[in-house]
Amino acid sequence: MRLLRGKGQRDDRILHLVAGRVLEYPNPELLQSVPQLRSALGEQPSGPTEPLLGVLDYLAGGDLEVLRQTYVDTFDLSRKHALYLSYWTDGDTRRRGEVLGQFKKVYRESGFLVDTHGELPDYLPMVLEFAAIADPVTGRELLSTYRASLELLRIALVEHHSPYADAVVAVCATLPGRSPQTRAEVMAMAGLDGPPGVESVGLAPYGRTELPLTAVSGGSR
Structure with missing residues (x-):
């Protein structure tokens, strides 16, 4: 699949692909791919690409262990x-288990084999x-459905002065409308009235993976 459309016409698939890559656990393959990711962004008009270029600069200039x-x-x-x-909206509750099942259903119905690598x-x-x-x-619909989660994550990373904040800023910029400026605005937008709940339901613990998602149709990608 060719994702590039040429200068002047933004392709959000490129932005989503690059953002997804830079938000993965750093490994040698990711660092080696930085020039290619930078080149892909170079084919896009300025705007949401600028924050992603900053994250690529951070990765390119860093020591892997650091x-x-x-x-x-x-x-x-x-x-x-x-x-x-779904953690941001449902916490560790029984409802979240249902939501995770809905994500799996979306992946199955896409016709692509999605290897979650335990995530x-x-x-x-x-x-x-x-989405990329x-x-x-359908991927964009998922991101729009969880816009509040993205915005809360964005605000938290910005407050933390994290170099990863700009990756989420870029993703939010691909969605309609301006980003809320405060948590209260996000909560109002999503109809939420408090932080996510906590309930012991046997969910798998959060963890990182060094392998990217594999999405293929009828064979390996």
């Missing part, structure tokens, strides 16, 4: 920056790659 430790500190050791979309199906890098490669329309 990058990994920063990633773990940011995403694995604090749920304040959870990369799992929960609402893992943001996985959703972004699904497997089914852009």
Whole structure:
């Protein structure tokens, strides 16, 4: 599949693909792909691409072990920056188990074989790659449905002064309307009245993966 459309016409699939890649746990393959990702963004008009270029600069200029430790500190050791979309709306509740099942159903019905590599199906890098490669329309609908989760994650990362904040800023910029400026605005937009609930339901613990999502149709990609 050729994703590039040429200068002047933004292709959100490119932005979603790059954002999904840079939000993965850093590994040598990711760092080696930075020039290719930068080149893909270079074919797009300015705007949401600018924040992503900043994240690529961060990755290109960092030591792998330091990058990994920063990633773990940011995403694995604090749920304040959870990369799992339904956590922000449903927490660890029985309802969340149903929601995760809905994500799996979406992937199955897309006609693509999605290998989650042990991740929960609402893992943001996985959703972004699904939107970029497997089914852009349905993927965009998923991102729009969980707009509040994305915006809360964006605000949390910005407040943390995280280099990863700009990746989420870029994703939010691909969705309609302006981003809310405060948590209260996000909660009002989503009709939420408080933080996600906590309930012991035996969900798999959050964890990272060093392997990207594999989405294929009738064979390996």
